[in-house]
Amino acid sequence: xxxxxxxxxxxxxxxxxxxxxxxxxxxxxxxxxxxxxxxxxxxxxxxxxxxxxxxxxxxxxxxxxxxxxxxxxxxxxxxxxxxxxxxxxxxxxxxxxxxxxxxxxxxxxx
Amino acid sequence: xxxxxxxxxxxxxxxxxxxxxxxxxxxxxxxxxxxxxxxxxxxxxxxxxxxxxxxxxxxxxxxxxxxxxxxxxxxxxxxxxxxxxxxxxxxxxxxxxxxxxxxxxxxxxxxxxx
Numbered sequence: 001x002x003x004x005x006x007x008x009x010x011x012x013x014x015x016x017x018x019x020x021x022x023x024x025x026x027x028x029x030x031x032x033x034x035x036x037x038x039x040x041x042x043x044x045x046x047x048x049x050x051x052x053x054x055x056x057x058x059x060x061x062x063x064x065x066x067x068x069x070x071x072x073x074x075x076x077x078x079x080x081x082x083x084x085x086x087x088x089x090x091x092x093x094x095x096x097x098x099x100x101x102x103x104x105x106x107x108x109x110x
Numbered sequence: 111x112x113x114x115x116x117x118x119x120x121x122x123x124x125x126x127x128x129x130x131x132x133x134x135x136x137x138x139x140x141x142x143x144x145x146x147x148x149x150x151x152x153x154x155x156x157x158x159x160x161x162x163x164x165x166x167x168x169x170x171x172x173x174x175x176x177x178x179x180x181x182x183x184x185x186x187x188x189x190x191x192x193x194x195x196x197x198x199x200x201x202x203x204x205x206x207x208x209x210x211x212x213x214x215x216x217x218x219x220x221x222x223x224x
Contacts, residue, residue, distance in 0.1 A: 041218075093210065
């Protein structure tokens with residue numbers, strides 16, 4: 001089983017809709033979690049960290065479910081500019097390892 | 111100015127050539143990383159460094175070497191380039207605090223080996 005798994009998509013979503021995707025992680029020692037956004041042929045950029053209690057940044061909400069070992073990203077009122085690949089990232093303090101998922105592709109349709 | 115700068119941005123070269131990719135940062139971070147990204151394979155870690163005297167292999171270090179010349183500079187070398195090293199290469203940095211800290215990426219170097 002891969003350490004971090006994401007549905008590759010693509011998710012094709014009409015503009016204005018709400019979209020959510022999950023990322024599962026296999027190592028219960030994972031302690032830090034992030035969502036990154038990557039545009040085509042560009043560098044990954046930090047979208048948000050994911051905190052245990054869940055957190056929100058504008059239209060974006062991230063949740064962590066430690067019991068089921070997944071994190072989620074919810075995007076409300078989606079914009080055309082949200083079209084990108086979203087990378088899930090976990091970190092482990094024990095061996096200082098950071099693992100990137102392969103990403104979920106999102107297409108927002110006009 | 112970008113906080114993490116990679117040079118060159120694009121490079122086309124021939125099999126067997128030695129190539130160096132440079133990364134410099136103004137973020138003051140101790141930790142630096144080199145990744146390659148291939149379609150369908152995601153980001154794969156080549157080498158990383160936690161300070162000037164520290165170099166560690168990642169999951170795909172064969173065929174690559176690195177040098178941490180200073181806190182702000184981390185270069186990646188391909189001693190004898192081969193076509194399957196054609197990829198998008200990213201340098202990244204992170205602050206102390208280990209895996210709790212997010213990584214910050216440079217713009218990438220698109221490398222083609224003919």
